[in-house]
Amino acid sequence: MFGFKYDTENKWHRLGRLLLIMAASLLTFVYVWWILAIIINTPAIPTPDLVWAAMIKLFNEGDIQTGLSMWDHMAASLKRFLGGFALAFGVAVPLGLLIGYSRFLDEFSRPVLEFLKPIAPIAWAPVFIFATTLTIGPILVVFVGIFFPLLYNTIFGVKKIEPSLTDAAKTLGAKERQVFYKVMLPCTTPYIMNGMRIGFGIGWMCIVAAEMIAPLGGGLGYFISLQSTLSNWPYVFVGLGVISVLGILTTGLVDYAYRLMAKRMGIE
Amino acid sequence: MSYIELNNIRKVFKKDDKETVAIDDISLHIEKEELVSILGPSGCGKTTVLRMIAGLVEPTSGEVFVDGTKVVAPGSDRGMVFQDFALFPWRSVRKNIEFGLEVNGVPKEERTARVDKYLEIVGLEKFADARVHELSGGMKQRVGIARALVNHPKVVLMDEPFGALDAQTRNIMQAGLIKILDKTDQTIVFVTHSVDEAVFLSDRIVILTKRPARIKDVIEIPWPRPRDRASPEFTALRKRILTELEQENVMDQGAPADKPPKLTGGLLNRIRHRDRPDSETGDK
Ligand SMILES: Nc1ncnc2c1ncn2[C@@H]1O[C@H](COP(=O)(O)OP(=O)(O)O)[C@@H](O)[C@H]1O
Ligand SMILES: [Mg+2]
Numbered sequence: 067m068f069g070f071k072y073d074t075e076n077k078w079h080r081l082g083r084l085l086l087i088m089a090a091s092l093l094t095f096v097y098v099w100w101i102l103a104i105i106i107n108t109p110a111i112p113t114p115d116l117v118w119a120a121m122i123k124l125f126n127e128g129d130i131q132t133g134l135s136m137w138d139h140m141a142a143s144l145k146r147f148l149g150g151f152a153l154a155f156g157v158a159v160p161l162g163l164l165i166g167y168s169r170f171l172d173e174f175s176r177p178v179l180e181f182l183k184p185i186a187p188i189a190w191a192p193v194f195i196f197a198t199t200l201t202i203g204p205i206l207v208v209f210v211g212i213f214f215p216l217l218y219n220t221i222f223g224v225k226k227i228e229p230s231l232t233d234a235a236k237t238l239g240a241k242e243r244q245v246f247y248k249v250m251l252p253c254t255t256p257y258i259m260n261g262m263r264i265g266f267g268i269g270w271m272c273i274v275a276a277e278m279i280a281p282l283g284g285g286l287g288y289f290i291s292l293q294s295t296l297s298n299w300p301y302v303f304v305g306l307g308v309i310s311v312l313g314i315l316t317t318g319l320v321d322y323a324y325r326l327m328a329k330r331m332g333i334e
Numbered sequence: 335m336s337y338i339e340l341n342n343i344r345k346v347f348k349k350d351d352k353e354t355v356a357i358d359d360i361s362l363h364i365e366k367e368e369l370v371s372i373l374g375p376s377g378c379g380k381t382t383v384l385r386m387i388a389g390l391v392e393p394t395s396g397e398v399f400v401d402g403t404k405v406v407a408p409g410s411d412r413g414m415v416f417q418d419f420a421l422f423p424w425r426s427v428r429k430n431i432e433f434g435l436e437v438n439g440v441p442k443e444e445r446t447a448r449v450d451k452y453l454e455i456v457g458l459e460k461f462a463d464a465r466v467h468e469l470s471g472g473m474k475q476r477v478g479i480a481r482a483l484v485n486h487p488k489v490v491l492m493d494e495p496f497g498a499l500d501a502q503t504r505n506i507m508q509a510g511l512i513k514i515l516d517k518t519d520q521t522i523v524f525v526t527h528s529v530d531e532a533v534f535l536s537d538r539i540v541i542l543t544k545r546p547a548r549i550k551d552v553i554e555i556p557w558p559r560p561r562d563r564a565s566p567e568f569t570a571l572r573k574r575i576l577t578e579l580e581q582e583n584v585m586d587q588g589a590p591a592d593k594p595p596k597l598t599g600g601l602l603n604r605i606r607h608r609d610r611p612d613s614e615t616g617d618k
Contacts, residue, residue, distance in 0.1 A: 228418075228420065230416050230418055230420035231420055231422065233385075233388075233390055233408075233414070233416075233420065234414065234416060234420040234421075234422075234481075235433070235437070236389075236390065236408035237388050237389075237390070237408050237409075237410070237412060237413055237414040237482075237491075238410055238413070238433050238434035238437060238481065238482075238485060239409060239410025239434050239437050239438045239485065240433075240437040241437070244437045248433070248436075248437065249422070252422070252424045253424075255424070330424065330465065331423045331424050331465075331467070332423055332465060332466065332467025332468075
């Protein structure tokens with residue numbers, strides 16, 4: 067056709083193919099959505115054109131109820147998300163290193179951790195919000211969501227350290243502290259990153275859910291729950307789309323960092 | 335007093351109420367600039383002997399001295415080379431070799447100079463910035479050797495350093511080690527289960543019995559290096575040592591009444607096959 071021949075060896079051909087398939091996939095999605103919206107015919111499922119118009123308006127002007135633009139809501143959610151993450155990182159990583167290192171601490175903390183782990187992070191939301199404030203509560207929910215995958219991966223990473231690596235360090239003159247910082251920590255880093263990768267996905271779901279319960283100061287979850295009570299369904303859909311894109315970006319970022327480091331260390 | 339002394343070493347491992355006597359009673363004196371090989375069947379306690387000199391394992395009784403000082407903990411005066419290389423995958427070749435100097439607080443300038451020197455000695459100048467996973471097995475172990483030597487240790491403990499390499503690389507590495515010895519006069523304790531390797535490299539070979547390990551025989555080899563594997567005396571000595579080791583294997587076949595081996599026939603055979611000291615194909 068038109069004398070064009072697809073060449074698997076050609077980088078640009080491969081990229082073009084990928085983009086075409088992606089575009090086709092998204093177009094199919096929009097098409098199916100449109101048809102379904104017409105068939106089902108409820109205001110709760112608006113057609114794509116309405117959602118598109120709502121999106122332009124929300125990013126440019128914002129909604130009248132909160133007076134915030136979509137950018138502001140995004141920033142509010144991201145800020146809480148990062149706060150929860152920073153808190154989880156600061157607690158889970160050192161704790162995981164210690165628990166992995168000390169058999170006593172492992173045995174001591176295991177029953178408590180196993181007891182707390184099955185509780186869905188969002189189930190804590192009412193408690194956290196009441197015990198702290200509407201702003202800090204959701205951050206704590208994210209903290210719980212990220213904490214467990216990060217902690218368990220860190221512990222696992224410490225246990226997976228090759229004894230010959232720590233032995234090598236000792237015979238090269240490393241003191242206990244140096245063995246910890248120069249061998250155990252870098253050995254565990256890929257596992258910590260993997261914990262972050264999983265934690266980011268969970269944490270992002272937590273923040274939206276928590277914001278639905280904590281109606282203050284904007285945020286995507288708050289925006290969605292407010293607009294749905296007002297039956298502004300196109301607005302709700304814009305909120306859903308933004309959650310997805312931000313989720314892809316945040317987890318994608320860790321994923322990218324993880325791959326970069328794994329490649330440097332020769333891990334598959 | 336000898337440079338390295340193991341005096342009446344005994345090691346019993348206790349694990350879940352089960353006691354394994356790994357080393358019965360070993361006394362061994364090693365002189366400065368000597369290369370002593372420890373030969374013996376797998377599982378007899380060779381690694382344990384080495385790790386006790388390194389200070390990574392404490393003897394149940396007996397004492398280890400290196401240059402007049404009692405060994406109580408690991409230290410950079412006793413370098414170790416591992417069968418599985420034990421390189422740090424997050425560090426470049428240069429950074430791996432530099433590790434010991436770094437933790438011992440050697441100034442940056444001297445560090446660079448010393449690493450450069452040992453990169454050259456092991457022939458890896460071109461790979462200074464390579465990542466460990468990009469190297470072949472032989473190159474990895476050259477990094478391992480350079481990493482141990484750069485600290486200027488009193489002794490380098492090598493635990494089957496070429497055991498994971500193919501026959502050809504192994505011979506190249508042995509020749510390479512001899513060249514390094516010409517330049518550094520390094521004292522080396524070398525564990526192997528290859529008779530050929532031991533005869534090719536050693537000033538002295540210590541043959542251990544099967545577990546619990548005792549010293550079965552000590553053989554001095556006064557010949558200069560490099561040695562000719564095809565020479566009659568090389569072959570004869572190889573044969574003699576093989577016979578001695580065969581005895582160790584034949585003896586546990588007879589299952590002496592005091593310690594019957596609790597192994598099934600298949601497993602026993604497999605282990606024995608692995609133990610056969612001439613099972614390596616390195617000799618041509
Ligand atoms: N940390 C340990 N705990 C219990 N048993 C051990 C330990 N290290 C070695 N052993 C046992 O001691 C014996 C000698 O081991 P090793 O020194 O590794 O032998 P070799 O290096 O000659 O193959 C083996 O039976 C081994 O199972
Ligand atoms: Mg061994």
